[in-house]
Amino acid sequence: MTGLEQSVDMRLAAPVRWRLLGFIGPAAMVSVGYMDPGNWGTDLEGGARFGYQLLWVLLVSNLIALLLQSLAAKLGIVARLDLAQACRAAYARPVVLLLWLLCEAAIIACDLAEILGSAIALNLLFGIPLAWGAAITAFDVMLIIALQHYGVRKLEAIVAALVLTIGVCMVLELLLVQPVWSAVASGFVPRLDDKSLYIAIGILGATVMPHNLYLHSSLVQTRRIDRSRAGIREALRFNRIDTVVALNIALFINAAILILSAGTFHARGLEITELRQAHELLTPLLGTTLASLVFAIALLAAGQSSTITGTLAGQIVMEGFVRLRMSPLKRRLLTRLLAVGPAVAVLATSGEAGVLQLLVLSQVVLSLQLPFAVVPLIRCTSDKRLMGAFASARWVRALGWSACVLITGLNLWLVSETLSGTASGPALVLMGLLALGYIGLLAWVAWVPLRSTAASSRQEPEGLGDTVC
Numbered sequence: 001m002t003g004l005e006q007s008v009d010m011r012l013a014a015p016v017r018w019r020l021l022g023f024i025g026p027a028a029m030v031s032v033g034y035m036d037p038g039n040w041g042t043d044l045e046g047g048a049r050f051g052y053q054l055l056w057v058l059l060v061s062n063l064i065a066l067l068l069q070s071l072a073a074k075l076g077i078v079a080r081l082d083l084a085q086a087c088r089a090a091y092a093r094p095v096v097l098l099l100w101l102l103c104e105a106a107i108i109a110c111d112l113a114e115i116l117g118s119a120i121a122l123n124l125l126f127g128i129p130l131a132w133g134a135a136i137t138a139f140d141v142m143l144i145i146a147l148q149h150y151g152v153r154k155l156e157a158i159v160a161a162l163v164l165t166i167g168v169c170m171v172l173e174l175l176l177v178q179p180v181w182s183a184v185a186s187g188f189v190p191r192l193d194d195k196s197l198y199i200a201i202g203i204l205g206a207t208v209m210p211h212n213l214y215l216h217s218s219l220v221q222t223r224r225i226d227r228s229r230a231g232i233r234e235a236l237r238f239n240r241i242d243t244v245v246a247l248n249i250a251l252f253i254n255a256a257i258l259i260l261s262a263g264t265f266h267a268r269g270l271e272i273t274e275l276r277q278a279h280e281l282l283t284p285l286l287g288t289t290l291a292s293l294v295f296a297i298a299l300l301a302a303g304q305s306s307t308i309t310g311t312l313a314g315q316i317v318m319e320g321f322v323r324l325r326m327s328p329l330k331r332r333l334l335t336r337l338l339a340v341g342p343a344v345a346v347l348a349t350s351g352e353a354g355v356l357q358l359l360v361l362s363q364v365v366l367s368l369q370l371p372f373a374v375v376p377l378i379r380c381t382s383d384k385r386l387m388g389a390f391a392s393a394r395w396v397r398a399l400g401w402s403a404c405v406l407i408t409g410l411n412l413w414l415v416s417e418t419l420s421g422t423a424s425g426p427a428l429v430l431m432g433l434l435a436l437g438y439i440g441l442l443a444w445v446a447w448v449p450l451r452s453t454a455a456s457s458r459q460e461p462e463g464l465g466d467t468v469c
Contacts, residue, residue, distance in 0.1 A: 023238035025156035026219035027246035029309050030069060032159055033212045034250035035166060036306035037117020037299060038110065038362050040275065042202040043254055047261025048272040050196050052187030055255060057200045059188060062251040064403045065208045066243060068374060069216050071381045071392065071400065073239040076217035077225070078232060078390045079380070083217045083373065084320020086380045090450040098441060099372055100321035106210045106369040107314050109362040114310055118303030120275045124296040137307060152222045155308070162305035167249060169298035170256035176286045179263035187262075201367050201410050208407075209366055210373035211313040216243075218316045232390065275299065368411055368438070374404045375446050383450060408442065 046054045076082060081089070084103070088096050119133030128136070192200055225235045264285050265272050272278050282291040318324040378400040384391040392400070412435075 019234070020238050020241065023223060023235065024242050024245075025153065025160075026073070026216060026222070026239070027069065027242040028160050028163060029156055029219055029312075030212045030216045030243075031246040031250040032163060032302070032305040032309050033110070033209045033215070033313075034065065034247065035163070035253045035302055036110065036114050036310075037120075037275075037303050038113030038366070039203075039254055040117060040257055040299060040302065041113065041362075042199060043257040044261045044265075044272050044275070044278055046196075046199045046203060047258040047263075048265040048270065048278075049199065051262045051266040052184050052259065053191060054196060054200055054203060055184065055187030055258060056190045057192075057203045058251060058254050058258065060190075061204050061208055062247060062254075064204075064407075065212075065247055067396075067399055067403060068208060068213060068377065069243050069247065070240055071377055071396075072213040072216040073220045073243060074236055074387075074390065074392075075377065075381050076220040077235050077239065078387050080221060081217070081386075082221070082316055082320050083214045083377055083380070084317050086217075086386070087376045088321055088323075090376065090380060090383075090386075091445070091448070092451070095441075095445065095448070096321055099376070099445070100317065102369050102372050103210065103214065103317050103321070104314075106366050106373075107310065107317065109365040110209060110211060111307070111310050111314075113362045114303050114306040117275070117299055118307070121296050121300035121303055124276065124279050124292075125300065137303070152219075159305050159308060162301045163249065165301045166253055166298045166305075169294045169301070170253050170260075172294050173260050173291060173298075174256055176288065176291050177260050177263040179259050184259055197410070197413060198364070202364050204367050204370075204407065204410065208370060210370045211310065211317065213373045213377055214316050214320065215309060215313040218320075219312075229389070236390070367407070371404055371408050371411070371442055372445060374400070374407065375442065378404065379446070379450060412439075 043058075046057075072083060075086060079086065084100075087099055091099070115134050115137050118137045119128075119130045122128045122133035122136065123130055220235075220239055223235065225231050261272065261278070264282065265278070268285065270281065272281075279292050279295050282295055283289050378392070378397065380386055382392045382397050382400075
């Protein structure tokens with residue numbers, strides 16, 4: 001796994017409430033990926049351009065995230081495989097390599113958003129030049145190395161403290177903005193057009209992050225549980241509670257950012273194109289410097305908490321897909337530098353211009369990659385050879401495939417809108433070929449029979465007999 005294998009023993013007899021507390025943590029680690037600076041970019045632009053109109057997209061995205069993260073946790077608990085390992089066992093090597101490269105691209109896009117957000121926050125708070133701020137974030141791998149020596153619970157506590165910081169900051173911002181709550185409620189009525197599609201897909205990609213599925217399926221294995229059917233069922237139930245609590249906190253924070261933007265900028269007809277612009281306008285518009293200070297602190301906490309989990313996800317993906325063996329330090333440095341390099345180059349050459357658009361673009365990349373994580377997840381958790389009696393029930397499979405179709409449909413709509421607005425010529429041909437390749441690979445991943453070696457990658461838990469929903 002990540003050097004944190006089964007470091008928390010949950011087999012000791014204890015009251016139910018204490019056992020539940022022992023399972024709390026993995027989803028909190030995952031949830032920070034749902035409130036990283038990439039989310040800030042899409043939420044701020046969505047609120048500034050369309051007001052409260054896209055709040056319903058956040059809600060739907062959160063419901064999809066709850067389903068998919070629960071499936072990821074189930075895969076890790078029952079099969080004792082993370083999603084990358086399950087893909088390696090289930091698919092032929094060429095497909096595994098393609099899935100790995102796509103996942104690495106998504107992690108780089110996610111890291112890019114975190115680095116840009118942290119660099120801007122450091123600049124806003126301490127005046128550190130943007131390029132230097134991005135370079136500084138490369139050294140957070142040292143923090144991760146140091147924290148891991150103290151065990152996964154300490155790491156989870158650090159991340160939870162950062163999440164709490166972001167939550168408190170957002171509550172303060174809402175108190176300062178004082179939005180019209182009836183207008184906020186209207187934002188949960190579904191509506192979408194070609195103008196808001198791009199931002200909606202960005203919100204979806206920012207909210208349901210593919211690398212979080214790999215991370216969650218690995219982190220739940222840090223709990224050493226009773227491998228009987230009753231013990232596994234209890235672990236699944238407690239992890240569902242952990243997931244629901246953590247992701248609904250993330251939903252509140254994302255909604256607060258969008259409401260802040262809609263109530264402050266859209267209400268005054270201002271279109272936000274930069275995080276700095278949002279920071280600088282908050283003080284004169286809300287009449288207090290506290291608004292800008294809280295904004296910068298929350299942004300820094302979001303970036304730093306996300307770097308921890310993003311780097312861990314990169315490690316899990318490398319080891320799971322291709323069994324890449326490196327020292328922890330080298331592995332984390334490689335994962336981080338793949339994103340730090342482009343971020344420093346962009347900031348050094350073009351400064352802060354277009355950073356918000358780059359953040360939104362990074363989330364669209366995540367959304368385009370998402371089906372290649374979702375499809376294998378649904379198929380693996382539905383495979384009785386792999387999951388035994390804990391294979392997903394028919395209604396769960398139906399919900400999972402519906403979510404996958406929704407995500408893929410929105411992606412294809414985005415591609416068609418892009419093609420229709422592109423001049424004819426080589427660019428059009430290239431876009432068409434990429435779209436065909438995207439559809440072809442996704443169809444292959446969805447329909448090719450899973451290899452029987454997936455079943456041999458797990459050890460059958462005791463007492464798996466009757467099918468369990």
